[in-house]
Amino acid sequence: MKSRGPLLTLLLAGAFGLCVGPFYWLAMAATQDDKDVFSWPPKLLPGGHLMENLQGLQDSIGLTRVLFNTVLVAGLQTVGAVVVSVLAGYAFAKFDFRGRNLFFVLLLSTLVIPDTVMLIPIFQMMMDLGMIDSYESVILPGLVTPFGIFLMRQALRSMPDELLDAARVDGAGELRVLWRIVIPVNRPIIAALALFVFLGGWNQFVWPLIALRSPEMYTLPVATATLQGLSTTNYAQVLLASAIAAIPVMALFLVLQRQFISGLLAGATKE
Amino acid sequence: MALAPPEPARATGTVAATRVGAGTPPGHRATPRPGRTRPGRRRLLTRGSVPYLLIMPAVLGFAIFKAYPIAASFWISLTTGNGDARQFTGLANYRRLMDDPLFWTALRNTALILVVQVPLMLGLALLVALGLNSTKVWLRPLWRLGVFVPSLTGLVAAGVMFSVILNRDAGLLNWVLSFLGIDPVNWLGSPFWARVGVVLVITWHYTGYNAVMYLAGLQGIPKELYEAAMVDGAGPVRRFFSITLPQLRPILLLTVVLSTIGTLQLFDEPYVLTGGGPDNATLTVTMYLYNNGFKYFDFGYASALAYALALIVSVLGILQVRLMGERR
Numbered sequence: 296m297k298s299r300g301p302l303l304t305l306l307l308a309g310a311f312g313l314c315v316g317p318f319y320w321l322a323m324a325a326t327q328d329d330k331d332v333f334s335w336p337p338k339l340l341p342g343g344h345l346m347e348n349l350q351g352l353q354d355s356i357g358l359t360r361v362l363f364n365t366v367l368v369a370g371l372q373t374v375g376a377v378v379v380s381v382l383a384g385y386a387f388a389k390f391d392f393r394g395r396n397l398f399f400v401l402l403l404s405t406l407v408i409p410d411t412v413m414l415i416p417i418f419q420m421m422m423d424l425g426m427i428d429s430y431e432s433v434i435l436p437g438l439v440t441p442f443g444i445f446l447m448r449q450a451l452r453s454m455p456d457e458l459l460d461a462a463r464v465d466g467a468g469e470l471r472v473l474w475r476i477v478i479p480v481n482r483p484i485i486a487a488l489a490l491f492v493f494l495g496g497w498n499q500f501v502w503p504l505i506a507l508r509s510p511e512m513y514t515l516p517v518a519t520a521t522l523q524g525l526s527t528t529n530y531a532q533v534l535l536a537s538a539i540a541a542i543p544v545m546a547l548f549l550v551l552q553r554q555f556i557s558g559l560l561a562g563a564t565k566e
Numbered sequence: 567m568a569l570a571p572p573e574p575a576r577a578t579g580t581v582a583a584t585r586v587g588a589g590t591p592p593g594h595r596a597t598p599r600p601g602r603t604r605p606g607r608r609r610l611l612t613r614g615s616v617p618y619l620l621i622m623p624a625v626l627g628f629a630i631f632k633a634y635p636i637a638a639s640f641w642i643s644l645t646t647g648n649g650d651a652r653q654f655t656g657l658a659n660y661r662r663l664m665d666d667p668l669f670w671t672a673l674r675n676t677a678l679i680l681v682v683q684v685p686l687m688l689g690l691a692l693l694v695a696l697g698l699n700s701t702k703v704w705l706r707p708l709w710r711l712g713v714f715v716p717s718l719t720g721l722v723a724a725g726v727m728f729s730v731i732l733n734r735d736a737g738l739l740n741w742v743l744s745f746l747g748i749d750p751v752n753w754l755g756s757p758f759w760a761r762v763g764v765v766l767v768i769t770w771h772y773t774g775y776n777a778v779m780y781l782a783g784l785q786g787i788p789k790e791l792y793e794a795a796m797v798d799g800a801g802p803v804r805r806f807f808s809i810t811l812p813q814l815r816p817i818l819l820l821t822v823v824l825s826t827i828g829t830l831q832l833f834d835e836p837y838v839l840t841g842g843g844p845d846n847a848t849l850t851v852t853m854y855l856y857n858n859g860f861k862y863f864d865f866g867y868a869s870a871l872a873y874a875l876a877l878i879v880s881v882l883g884i885l886q887v888r889l890m891g892e893r894r
Contacts (some may be wrong), residue, residue, distance in 0.1 A: 299702055300658050300703060300704065303700055303702060303703045304703050307694070307706075307713075310709065310713055311708070311709050311713060314713045314770070314774055315712045315715060317716075317727060317731055317738070318715070319729065320738050332730065332736075333730075333733065333735065333736040335735065379623045379624050382623060382624070383621045385620055386617040387616075387621070390616065390617035390620070391617075392617040395617070400623070401628070401633075402628060405636070406879075407827065408876050409827070409830070409831045409875050409876055409881055410831065411635060411833075411855055411856075411872050412639050412869075413635035413636060413639065414635075414641050414872070415639055415865050415868055415869055416635035417631060418637035418860075420630075435631065436631045439631055444624060481609055493889075494718060495711050496720065497720065498719075498722070498723075498826055500834050501834065501856070505860055516721075516722035519726060520722050520725075520838055521724065523729070523838065533724065533726055534727065536726070537722070537723035537724075537726040540719075540720050540723040541719045541723045544718045544719070544720075545715060548714075549711075556714075
């Protein structure tokens with residue numbers, strides 16, 4: 296029995312290596328000269344071509360503009376989706392109103408419908424509105440997340456009614472109750488939701504690939520995939536683009552790990 | 567959860583209208599007066615128009631970006647033609663689908679990946695979670711962090727990364743395998759290994775995420791259950807099958823359903839890794855849908871594919887819930 300600890304630790308360290316190893320290689324490969332990316336054996340030490348590859352990315356996809364687009368799209372989507380989710384989640388958790396259950400079930404049932412079903416009508420709608428190739432076309436469809444509304448409802452339900460009523464007795468209006476009580480009390484889970492939405496927005500691919508046409512509107516995943524599709528692909532640059540896509544979310548995760556995991560667990564375990 | 571009697575009056579948009587609504591049960595005010603109702607009893611927070619205002623943005627978004635597209639794509643799936651020149655042709659697209667060998671190829675590929683990948687990934691995730699849950703393990707937070715990290719990466723970044731790692735002549739994986747005396751594998755070049763490669767990448771991507779979910783489930787199991795079982799003389803294997811697995815059932819169900827939906831919609835990895843090849847071996851239903859819709863602009867047929875996929879997803883989802891859900 297006593298020997299199980301070291302053995303399990305070793306196995307988990309192995310799993311850790313399998314999961315993290317590729318990132319280490321990626322970070323190293325992104326600093327190589329293009330011709331060294333496919334050299335044998337693979338280069339596992341820094342290569343000193345980072346600046347050159349960054350410059351190359353700037354020239355080929357307009358890295359700064361693409362990063363700006365990605366941050367803007369993911370950021371606005373996060374703000375919008377969090378507002379929509381908190382408001383609706385609060386209504387579902389703490390108010391009784393006609394049609395509440397029906398709408399909630401309808402909303403959740405869209406979770407089982409593949410997003411691909413909605414691609415074509417949304418594309419046509421955006422075409423008709425002349426919004427294709429705009430930031431709005433990418434941001435708007437992401438604002439209603441059944442998952443986010445569900446998560447907020449679950450979290451806000453556990454808030455005691457007495458807390459809200461106490462504020463109302465003190466003469467606070469509904470908006471004030473929301474702003475001064477509901478949001479501050481639930482800040483950790485709201486932060487977790489914001490992280491999830493941001494991550495989704497940062498990484499989203501299929502819809503931006505369809506909705507965006509001109510390279511200066513591309514988000515990082517779209518630009519990366521487009522770059523990779525070229526016959527003259529500079530792989531050091533493509534890998535650097537992937538590393539740039541991966542690094543900010545990992546940094547965000549490292550800083551906000553606790554919120555992240557607790558949000559994941561709240562969504563998974565509550566009822 | 568406050569059980570509400572039916573709302574007294576239809577919300578007409580003004581708070582006042584509901585407050586004095588007719589039909590309010592006697593002694594029960596629609597607007598509770600705190601301090602006068604019995605303590606400990608959950609009061610209704612029926613406040614007229616407030617909840618409707620709160621859900622307004624969600625309802626609008628739902629109507630425009632969920633309900634309408636779902637209905638519209640069904641209508642589009644019943645038409646053929648381009649742009650405004652489309653005409654109603656009934657089930658023609660669905661009949662075409664039944665006779666389309668590429669659709670069946672895509673469906674078979676997707677099913678194959680599903681059947682291999684989901685059990686493999688969830689089994690691994692459960693093992694990792696059991697390890698992470700063991701108090702005998704050192705440095706647990708570090709391992710937990712590490713296995714979770716891949717799920718943060720976007721599919722494109724992961725796809726690009728693995729398209730080089732899986733390279734036959736210079737890839738990291740073949741290099742590592744060479745130490746075990748294994749000859750270079752043509753990961754993305756042969757139909758069989760390309761499928762294996764796609765499975766590997768998805769498994770790498772999501773195992774840790776599922777493991778963390780399971781870990782949460784494991785930590786929610788009351789310790790008393792295990793203690794009681796040990797008193798009764800149940801060994802570790804018996805305890806796993808009689809306590810751990812049944813207690814994990816809700817979360818197992820959740821992960822099975824989510825992974826099934828995810829795998830059935832597989833698009834990004836094959837798009838970046840293999841482009842559906844070689845020889846259509848990794849062409850998935852969603853990829854075929856994308857090709858029809860946004861390469862050939864055959865919206866009618868692509869919508870029919872989308873609906874066929876939605877049907878498959880819902881049937882499988884319902885089956886899984888039936889088989890694994892709580893029996894009452």
